[in-house]
Amino acid sequence: MRRINHRLRQWTARVLELPQDVVFDLPRLTMIGDRQLYIENHRGVLHFSPDMLRLALPNGKLEVSGKDLVIRGIWTEEVFVEGIITQVSING
Amino acid sequence: MERVKVTWFHAVRGCVTVRIAGSGTERLLSDAAGDGIELLALRRTSPGEIECIVTVGDFFRLRQHLRRTGCRLRIVGKRGLPFQLARIGRRKFFAAGLVLFFIGLYLLSSLIWRIEIEGNERLTDEQILAAARAEGLHVFQWSFRLPGAEELSRRLNTALPGTAWVGVEKRGTLVTIRIVETTEPEPRTLLSPRHLIAKEDAVVTRITATRGRPVVKKNQRVKKGDVLISGILGGDGLHVNVPAEGTVRGLVWHEYEITSPLVRKAKTYTGERRTVWHAVLGDRSLKVSGFGEPPFAKYESVLRQENAAWRGIVLPIGRIRETQLEVTFVERRLTEEEAAAEGLLQARADILRKAGADAVIRAEKILHRKTENGKVYMKVLFEVEQSITDEMPLVQPQGE
Numbered sequence: 261m262r263r264i265n266h267r268l269r270q271w272t273a274r275v276l277e278l279p280q281d282v283v284f285d286l287p288r289l290t291m292i293g294d295r296q297l298y299i300e301n302h303r304g305v306l307h308f309s310p311d312m313l314r315l316a317l318p319n320g321k322l323e324v325s326g327k328d329l330v331i332r333g334i335w336t337e338e339v340f341v342e343g344i345i346t347q348v349s350i351n352g
Numbered sequence: 353m354e355r356v357k358v359t360w361f362h363a364v365r366g367c368v369t370v371r372i373a374g375s376g377t378e379r380l381l382s383d384a385a386g387d388g389i390e391l392l393a394l395r396r397t398s399p400g401e402i403e404c405i406v407t408v409g410d411f412f413r414l415r416q417h418l419r420r421t422g423c424r425l426r427i428v429g430k431r432g433l434p435f436q437l438a439r440i441g442r443r444k445f446f447a448a449g450l451v452l453f454f455i456g457l458y459l460l461s462s463l464i465w466r467i468e469i470e471g472n473e474r475l476t477d478e479q480i481l482a483a484a485r486a487e488g489l490h491v492f493q494w495s496f497r498l499p500g501a502e503e504l505s506r507r508l509n510t511a512l513p514g515t516a517w518v519g520v521e522k523r524g525t526l527v528t529i530r531i532v533e534t535t536e537p538e539p540r541t542l543l544s545p546r547h548l549i550a551k552e553d554a555v556v557t558r559i560t561a562t563r564g565r566p567v568v569k570k571n572q573r574v575k576k577g578d579v580l581i582s583g584i585l586g587g588d589g590l591h592v593n594v595p596a597e598g599t600v601r602g603l604v605w606h607e608y609e610i611t612s613p614l615v616r617k618a619k620t621y622t623g624e625r626r627t628v629w630h631a632v633l634g635d636r637s638l639k640v641s642g643f644g645e646p647p648f649a650k651y652e653s654v655l656r657q658e659n660a661a662w663r664g665i666v667l668p669i670g671r672i673r674e675t676q677l678e679v680t681f682v683e684r685r686l687t688e689e690e691a692a693a694e695g696l697l698q699a700r701a702d703i704l705r706k707a708g709a710d711a712v713i714r715a716e717k718i719l720h721r722k723t724e725n726g727k728v729y730m731k732v733l734f735e736v737e738q739s740i741t742d743e744m745p746l747v748q749p750q751g752e
Contacts, residue, residue: 304382309396316382331394331404334385 285318289348296332297324297341297348305334313341320351358392358405358431366408366432367392373401374423383417408434462495465525472531474514480529483511489520489527498522543595545746548581550574554602554740564596574602574740583746593746602740603714606703610730612695614723616684621677624648630672632657637672648678691728692721703734711738 273283281288281301290298299315299322306321307314308331313324329343358367372380377400384391394404406414418425440447467484469477484490487507489498498504501520508529509518519530548564556572564581568574583596628642654677659670686694696716704711715735722729 304386305378306382307378308381308394308402309399329395332392334381334391334394336385336388339385 287317287322287350289322291345291348294326294345295342297345299339299341301337302339305339310343315339317350323347323349325349362392362405362407363432366430366434367405368408368411368427369403369405369429369431370411370414371397371401371403371426371428372418372423373426374421375400376421377402377423380417380421380423383421384414387413387417389413389417403428408432461525463525464489464491464493464495464498464522464527466527467491468526468528470528470530471533473533475512475531475533480508480512480531483508484529486511495522495525543597545583545593546595547579547583547744547746548596548598548600548741549744550576550578550580550600550602551740551742552576552602552604554604556580556600556602556740557737558601559598560600561596561598563594564598566598568600579744580741598741599739600741601737604707604736604738604740606707606734606736607719608699608703608732608734610692610695610699610728610732612691612698612728612730614686614688614691614726614728616686618682618684619679620682622680624678626676628674628676630674632659632668632670632672634668642674646676648676650680651676651678653677688723688728692718692730695728695730696732699732700734703736707736707738711736 269283272278273280280286285301287302288300290300292298301318302322303316303318305313306316308329310329311325311327313329313331315322315324324341324345325347326343326345329341329345332340332342334340374380381391381394381402389410390407391410392405394402396402415425440450467481467489469480472480481490487499487504489504499507501522504520505518508520509515512518512531514534514536515531516534517532519528521528521530553576554574556568556570556574559566559568559570559580561581564583565585567579567582574580580600581596581598583594585592585594624647626642626646626648629640630637631640632638654675656673656675657670658673660667700713700716703713713734714737717733717735718730719733720729720731
């Protein structure tokens with residue numbers, strides 16, 4: 261049943277050309293150079309230090325490393341990170 | 353502490369900068385974010401402590417999560433409108449001064465500071481201001497104690513004599529009173545008691561007295577200086593002197609000597625012309641074109657100066673246009689009859705000019721005519737009907 265549901269969603273997304281993050285509950289990352297990172301659809305903070313920010317995702321983890329990281333704002337679904345970002349890895 | 357910018361929206365609601373210490377800070381962040389609490393400018397100050405900004409409303413909700421995650425919270429700074437209001441609340445006199453300032457501003461701006469008066473010619477400003485003061489309109493009056501502008505205009509119009517219209521306009525602290533005065537007829541000129549007497553020897557053709565007593569009748573012969581309309585009314589010790597007024601017309605005879613030459617000289621333009629240009633600098637001019645002797649035997653020059661001007665300022669640079677017009681003198685020979693007719697024409701115009709605009713020539717008679725030395729000599733008698741009145745003041749006999 262779950263499989264059919266999944267395939268139906270995939271087909272709908274393909275036919276209607278919907279963005280994948282809307283259909284599959286995936287995170288959307290917007291990055292401006294190495295200074296700002298905007299993450300939508302996160303599931304909480306796992307670790308936060310000036311060098312490293314680790315976020316929980318609906319299925320997986322997101323690691324942001326850099327220097328002088330600051331969270332400009334954190335809301336239920338979104339996180340806005342500022343600082344010098346050197347690396348972003350997902351589900352690593 | 354680095355001052356993090358917050359939006360005005362957050363500033364109005366009030367923000368608190370807090371430091372949260374403990375082992376489970378990450379869990380706290382996740383819980384808080386999941387609960388819909390907005391955390392701003394989040395940074396880690398030391399391994400076991402983070403600093404962030406929360407709004408006042410979210411601050412109290414954040415405290416509920418502290419206990420569960422085992423964190424301690426410390427307030428570092430407060431800012432925003434609620435805190436500033438609280439601070440003002442502590443400084444009573446300052447707050448009172450602030451309120452008093454606005455009250456003063458309002459009160460001063462609702463005073464009348466100046467009254468302007470426009471359009472009065474016969475009425476003085478003082479008269480108008482006095483009338484306005486009687487209606488409650490004066491300097492340092494409260495605006496809200498004044499009646500409406502239309503009501504004021506109406507009352508001032510009735511209070512001020514000789515005004516056709518009064519307009520009152522209030523603009524902030526300035527009141528303008530506009531006045532239109534009534535136009536009155538010119539007063540009659542005062543006349544002193546007088547007789548009307550004859551200016552010339554004449555025969556009266558018409559006499560009408562608007563004031564005074566007519567003494568002569570129509571077709572009566574009068575001599576120069578005779579009283580025509582008397583200014584003395586009544587008689588036998590009971591009389592009053594008035595300025596006599598009226599019109600008296602009569603026939604007057606003028607004898608006129610006319611001399612009219614038989615040869616007339618007239619100047620005429622031939623139509624030939626030449627233009628000469630001069631440049632002008634200051635009050636000096638220099639001929640620039642039209643050199644050489646003019647090709648005319650006799651000519652007249654017409655000068656026309658044009659100066660350069662810029663925005664209404666006449667500059668001392670310009671040019672003169674000189675137009676040379678050729679003239680010739682033509683001699684015209686008249687017959688005796690033509691010369692006589694022309695002489696009469698001139699004589700008639702001259703007589704009418706002397707006798708006044710309403711004079712009419714009733715008859716003319718050539719008494720004598722002779723031609724001598726190229727001229728016609730004539731003696732003509734004109735009979736002219738004209739106004740023959742002259743004034744003679746009545747002098748009051750002083751004492752008895």
